[in-house]
Amino acid sequence: MIGGLFACSDGTPPAARAADRDYFAELGVKPVINGAGVYTMFTGSLMQREVLTAIEATSKNFVRLDELHDRVGERIAALVGAEAAMVSSGCFGAMTCGTAACLTGTDSDKIVQIPDLTGMKSEVITQKSHRFLYDHAVRNCGVKFIEIETVKDFEAAVSEKTAMMWFLNKRDPVGRIQHEEWVALGKKYNIPTMNDCAADVPPVENLTKYNKMGYDLVAFSGGKGICGPQSAGLLFGRKDLIKAARLNTYPNSDSLGRGLKVNKEEIVGMWVALENYLNRDHEAEWKEWERRIAVMTEKVGSIPGVRTESFLPEIANEVPHLRIQWDPEKIQISPDALKQKLREGDPSIDVIPGGYEPESVEIASWMLQDGEAEIVGDRIAQLLQAA
Secondary structure, eight states, rough: OOOHHHHHHOOOOOHHHHOOOOHHHHHHHOOEEEESSOOOTOOOOOOOOOHHHHHHHTTTSSSOOOHHHHHHHHHHHHTTTTTTEEEEEEEHHHHHHHHHHHHHHTTTHHHHTTOOOTTTEEEEEGGGGOOOOGGHHHHTOOEEEEEOOOOHHHHHHOOOTEEEEEEGGGGGGGGSSHHHHHHHHHHHHHHEEEEEOOOOSSTTTHHHHHHHHHHEEEESSSSTTTTOTOOOOEEEEEEHHHHHHTTBBBTTTTTTTTTTTOOOOOOOOOOOHHHHTSSHHHHHHHHHHHHHHHHHHHTTSTTEEEEEEEOOOSSSSSOOOOEEEETTTTOOOOOHHHHHHHHHHHSEEESSSOOOSSOOEEESSOOTTTTTTHHHHHHHEEEHHOO
16 A cells, blocks of 8 residues: 555556656756856756766755765865865855855854844955946845955955955956955955855866965855756855854854755765866866867858857856857848847757857857757858858
């Protein structure tokens, strides 16, 4: 009788029945070829077999969440050479918890009080050129951003209200204060520094680079280049700040980050993904990405009026990309119209939305799967020739 409760109506075990289901088809959701990269709107990256195995294995038992957090944090810290680490709900969650840590420390009254910062430090200094959409993760804590451009500006802005200095890694080239000087200013004024490196692996060296440089907190997305769970991230740095960040989030009930949960399976999966990423053959991976670019270039580059260019973004999503442009007098379709036709086709294809350069179609190599570079190249060639 008990066994019957766990069987399907036709006697097939649930696991066997589930393996045959096409969930996306049932929902009417169309899978896409991802030529855009690790954008959240396209569900980031794909988890590898080792991560899925870890998720399945850890789904069968209950554990004490704080104990799991501790042990996984210790393993991750050892892998990246940090004092301490934690798994967060994406890089966004890492920044929120890290900011909260700088505001409250381990003071339980302050943890309960935020985002009301009455009587507390309430300002975060950043460079004007580093402001962007996702700094809402920092503002969630109730802080006010103080924008500066030069060291002189910084020294005029720093005060007893300053809780943290926030740096956007991919904007390093455009800021007037670079990494080393930013960290040095933090040490000089005894203010914690945080570096947002969400999409900044590869190169793999970045996972240890900014700890060694002296940042007090470093945040990464787990579901981008590391290929961990899309809803997970990493925060590592000073032991006291990681302890405070943990107090400001789940499973602690009355905390700003209570809703920024990562389940036990994702916590272990994130650790395994990081371990797996560090052990990957990065040189072979890079060669495969370059091969995909070469395949697409060959398919579209010989069309009259078409220009192709392989490029690397300077920081963030730093992998081989292909840029395709054309003479509008010879090929009468706009880049936006071509992108729309790619989306509407079968299979549906997404390329980089917006792009690094206007009036172009740009494709990232790293989230394409086996055989997809050929499909993308053929489809774009067909559309350009038809136009």
